[in-house]
Amino acid sequence: MNISTKTEYAVRALTELAINPADKPLSINDICKHQNLPPKYVEQIFRKLKHSGLVNSIHGPKGGYLLAKEINDISLRDIMEAVDENYVTPFCNGDPEQHVHCIGLPCGFKNLWDEIKGNLENYFDSIRLDQIVDKL
Amino acid sequence: MNISTKTEYAVRALTELAINPADKPLSINDICKHQNLPPKYVEQIFRKLKHSGLVNSIHGPKGGYLLAKEINDISLRDIMEAVDENYVTPFCNGDPEQHVHCIGLPCGFKNLWDEIKGNLENYFDSIRLDQIVDKL
DNA sequence: AGTATAACATATTAAATTAGTATGAATTGG
């Protein structure tokens, strides 16, 4: 039950974008120098963020990344989902092929894990990038 | 951000104890047959549960485990803490030795991760074994 | 046009964590 370093890095990096003027893109290298992060790894993370529509990119020299949404419209959940695929997976999904322990399908714990999953999602959804920036 | 299978197994197993008459201990083998779990692994888990004071044990034949507390006094948090040591660890704990990315100490994200950690702990603390049993 | 910068993409390696097994000792009811 830990937040991945991918998510940590994404949060740090997106915070940089959030603080930056909206018209001028920030490069991975600048972000990583500032936040002391491994650039090639952060590159991968940004590709995911882009595929999830959280950032836009600009190619070539003077290029880089920009937020694709308002900073109060990007949640920690969005980030985790973008970056950590299956970031919360309940054990029993009703398919006994995948969940060996429920002999009969679906097992009695399905509701519990589903409810937890839902609550965690809602919680992480309630944490927005603007709040994160404010707390710095 | 996933619940470990250790926690899943512990929940399944403790549920068995919760349902069982309080005077008659349940053995690992019986629990594991019933819940389709790997006994030797569950043994380890139970030792941790015992060290955390969630269950009592009785040696020898006809021995096994019993809940050491009321079923409304055992929370999912208790179980996770017992079984998954460091089940929620914030990145920055104020020590830059451990958290490489905060050059100055402690980094600006400490508050964020601490708050999240606290909220998750409270949430998992709010889920009690009796509720879990009721949902079966 | 050529070059440097930076995103894009994928494959690989390395490290860490997690899951599970193996082996055996200690305890106790029958």
Added chain:
DNA sequence: CCAATTCATACTAATTTAATATGTTATACT
């Protein structure tokens, strides 16, 4: 005494996560 069971530790295997390596594509600037 014997079998059942907890207790303890060491080891192995599998999976996941973190990070690196190598190279391609796009584009601003000279």
